[in-house]
Amino acid sequence: xxxxxxxxxxxxxxxxxxxxxxxxIGLKSEVVDNLDKIGGQCIxxxxxxxxxxxxxxxxxxxxxxxxxxxxxxxxxxxxxxxNDRVEEVKKEKNKWLIKTSKGKEFKVSSLIIAGGVGSFxxxxxxIKECEKFEEKELFYSVKDKKIFKNKIxxxxxxxxxxxxxxxxxxxxxxxxxxxxxxxxxxxQSSLDKVKELTKKGKIxxxxxxxxxxxxxxxxxxxxxxxxxxxxxxKIETNYILGFFGLxxxxxxxxxxxxxxxxxxxxVNTENFETNQKGIFAIGDICTYPGKLKLIxxxxxxxxxxxxxxxxxxxxxxxxxxxxxxxSKSVQQRLGKKND
Numbered sequence: 211x212x213x214x215x216x217x218x219x220x221x222x223x224x225x226x227x228x229x230x231x232x233x234x235i236g237l238k239s240e241v242v243d244n245l246d247k248i249g250g251q252c253i254x255x256x257x258x259x260x261x262x263x264x265x266x267x268x269x270x271x272x273x274x275x276x277x278x279x280x281x282x283x284x285x286x287x288x289x290x291x292x293n294d295r296v297e298e299v300k301k302e303k304n305k306w307l308i309k310t311s312k313g314k315e316f317k318v319s320s321l322i323i324a325g326g327v328g329s330f331x332x333x334x335x336x337i338k339e340c341e342k343f344e345e346k347e348l349f350y351s352v353k354d355k356k357i358f359k360n361k362i363x364x365x366x367x368x369x370x371x372x373x374x375x376x377x378x379x380x381x382x383x384x385x386x387x388x389x390x391x392x393x394x395x396x397x398q399s400s401l402d403k404v405k406e407l408t409k410k411g412k413i414x415x416x417x418x419x420x421x422x423x424x425x426x427x428x429x430x431x432x433x434x435x436x437x438x439x440x441x442x443x444k445i446e447t448n449y450i451l452g453f454f455g456l457x458x459x460x461x462x463x464x465x466x467x468x469x470x471x472x473x474x475x476x477v478n479t480e481n482f483e484t485n486q487k488g489i490f491a492i493g494d495i496c497t498y499p500g501k502l503k504l505i506x507x508x509x510x511x512x513x514x515x516x517x518x519x520x521x522x523x524x525x526x527x528x529x530x531x532x533x534x535x536x537s538k539s540v541q542q543r544l545g546k547k548n549d
Contacts, residue, residue, distance in 0.1 A: 212289075214240045215523040216516075217308055217318045219296055220325030222250020224493035224508030226279040228322050231516035233286035234540045237523050240318075241288060242310060243325070244295040249276035250325075258355045259374065265506060275505075285545040299466045299489075304522070306488060320519040323463070323475065323484075323491040324512065333454035335366075339424050340450075347430040348450040358383045358449055364433055366421060367453030368393070373400040375451060380412040386445055388416045388435055419443070424450070471497055481518030482511045488522050490515040 216232055218225045221243035232239045247253055252261075252272030260269050270278075291314060298309040299321065308316040332350035334340065340348055352375060359382050365372050368389040373396040376387045387404065394401050407413040422436035425444075432446045469476050469485045474497035477483060482490050482498075492511035494503050501507070520529045 211315045211317055212240060213317050214238050215318060216240075216320045216322060216519050217242065217296075217306070217316050218322045218324055219243075220250060220323065220493065221245070221248045221290060221292070222324065222493065223252055223275060223279055223505050224512055225250070225322070225324035226276070226283060227509045228324055228492060228512035228516055229283045229286065229288050230279075231513045232519065233283060233288075234543055235516060235520055235529060236539075236543065237516065237519060238286075239288060239322075240291065240316060242291045242294050242296055242314075244293070246293040248280060248290060248292070249273070252276055254351060257353055259352070259378075261505070263504060263506060285543065295462070297462050299462075301488075319522040320488045320490065322512070322515050322519065323489065323495055324493045324508070325495060332452070335421055335452055337421060337423065340421075343424065343426070343430055343450070347426075347448065348424075348452070350452050350454075352451065355379065361448040362386070362446055363449045363451060364388060364445060364447040365451045365453070367451075368395050369453060369455065370396040370400060371453040372396070372451075373404055375453070376413055377403050377407065380407050385413045386416065386447065387413050388419050388421070390418065390420045390438075392417045416443070421450075480514070482515040483518055488519075490518055 215237040216239040218228055218239050218241045221241050225241060226248070229239050229241060243250070245254055249272065253276050257273040258271055260271060261275060262269055264270060264275060291310065294314065295311045296308055297311050300307050305317050305319060306321055308318065308321070334350065355378065358379050362384045363379055364386040365376050366388050368391060372387065372389070373394065376385050377400065379385055404413055404415070408415045416435060418438045419435040422434040422442060424430055425432045430447060430450065432444055433450065434442050434444050436442050466489070467486060468489065475484055475491040475495055477491050477496045477498055479498050482492050482496060484491050492515050493508040496511065517529060
């Protein structure tokens with residue numbers, strides 16, 4: 211049994227910053243995540259994709275943001291339990307007892323759910339033969355864009371990810387962009403850029419087409435795409451990227467007696483507590499009037515949720531608000547030397 215103050219469920223940016231905020235007010239936390247790495251959607255779906263809306267950081271990638279957040283929480287020596295999932299949550303007196311899919315047990319005074327909209331996995335191609343090429347020449351996210359350099363890449367999808375990667379990879383790769391409709395769901399500015407690159411011959415656009423088959427034994431040699439009218443085209447390609455969105459699954463959360471609203475958890479905006487005392491929800495999974503699904507909003511939610519946890523961890527103490535620039539106790543927790 212692992213005793214701690216708080217269990218944070220989710221190791222994405224919001225969960226990592228919650229760990230930081232818990233640490234600076236003197237609370238110890240453990241982190242569980244069903245992915246095999248720290249970083250959540252940032253690292254799983256767009257580690258190389260630029261992010262532009264982090265305060266004071268004009269541009270960074272998902273990987274860079276994750277590395278900086280990990281560096282920020284180093285003083286707190288937080289334990290991460292990866293490739294694991296919380297299965298059971300029950301209250302015993304004033305503590306929460308938690309069991310994971312790997313058999314680990316935790317006893318904490320509070321939980322912070324920061325796991326995006328539950329567990330997620332990409333929507334995949336329906337063609338069975340795709341499976342043998344997955345994570346070799348067929349991907350549902352980009353983890354290392356360098357492998358596509360000077361290659362032929364066929365990108366499927368009509369949203370922002372498909373458009374953004376078509377634009378990004380067209381700089382040094384031959385790109386086929388294939389969508390099952392004429393209309394695209396992505397930003398108009400991205401669509402305008404794709405059309406411009408199509409005119410320049412950097413991108414070849416196919417609409418009303420879907421993947422029909424893949425030719426190749428150990429490596430992909432070509433694909434066939436099928437038009438709505440039945441016409442089939444054969445296209446030489448080295449890599450396939452599919453961007454069809456994510457399938458969200460709440461999983462065991464459904465059994466935790468939380469109020470749910472369309473796969474989201476309603477919270478108050480004072481400290482982002484749920485209907486269950488001592489369980490907080492932050493990031494994409496929580497909902498409240500005026501909610502914005504932005505990383506910076508998740509940071510704000512994490513800061514207040516951490517302070518909401520304090521009264522459960524240390525009910526006999528009063529939490530004093532302190533600025534990190536002037537508080538000696540906070541600086542000591544961060545390992546900073548005081549003059």
